């Protein structure tokens with residue numbers, strides 16, 4: 001039985017008059033990849049942001065490796081790959097700068113990058129195949145390369161829990177395979193990953209477990225059980 005990487009209990013998130021999450025319950029085990037499915041507006045990004053601690057739940061509790069989100073972030077335990085729409089791609093940062101952000105939480109008392117930090121950044125860049133593009137401004141990458149840059153930031157961080165918001169949106173087949181391969185390696189190493197996706201067909205090969213969301217969790221478990229027509233009708237055909 002794996003330890004829980006993420007526990008979400010009764011989490012409710014409201015934006016003014018919009019109820020984005022309504023008492024969501026979820027457990028993401030360490031050493032497994034959990035796919036998060038739901039239609040547009042079902043609350044997937046809100047759930048990931050609540051786990052990350054960048055959205056504060058109106059009710060309920062989130063624990064990441066047994067800690068509150070803020071504490072887990074302070075310890076650099078959570079790696080986050082945001083949805084492309086949530087990133088300002090015009091920001092004057094190179095790919096290497098973005099990956100180096102992963103080391104911020106691990107810098108020594110002088111807050112200056114040491115040899116070990118620089119080596120972790122270069123290794124992460126190479127691992128995602130972006131070594132040659134390291135000096136390029138982040139917005140001048142393709143969709144798949146941008147996702148790989150953010151994944152490299154998680155690698156440099158040595159995150160133990162990964163949250164990925166639509167990592168395959170706008171990504172070609174070879175980048176998709178590269179990202180999936182890397183995720184499988186990290187999960188085999190004990191990382192717990194929660195990955196939101198629209199791609200129902202890819203889910204059984206990508207994920208160990210699946211979660212179907214529509215403001216709350218409608219179904220969770222093995223992908224082939226979760227993807228049953230009656231569940232999909234509830235999630236995509238107009239849930240309560």
Ligand SMILES: Nc1ncnc2c1ncn2[C@@H]1O[C@H](COP(=O)(O)OP(=O)(O)OP(=O)(O)O)[C@@H](O)[C@H]1O
Pocket residue numbers: 015016018019020038039040041042043044045046047
């Ligand atoms: N900052 C915000 N202010 C107001 N409403 C918001 C905000 N962010 C999200 N919402 C609303 O909350 C609901 C859930 O949105 P969320 O982005 O979490 O869904 P999602 O499943 O990630 O959607 P998508 O698949 O389209 O990315 C939607 O109705 C959305 O319009």
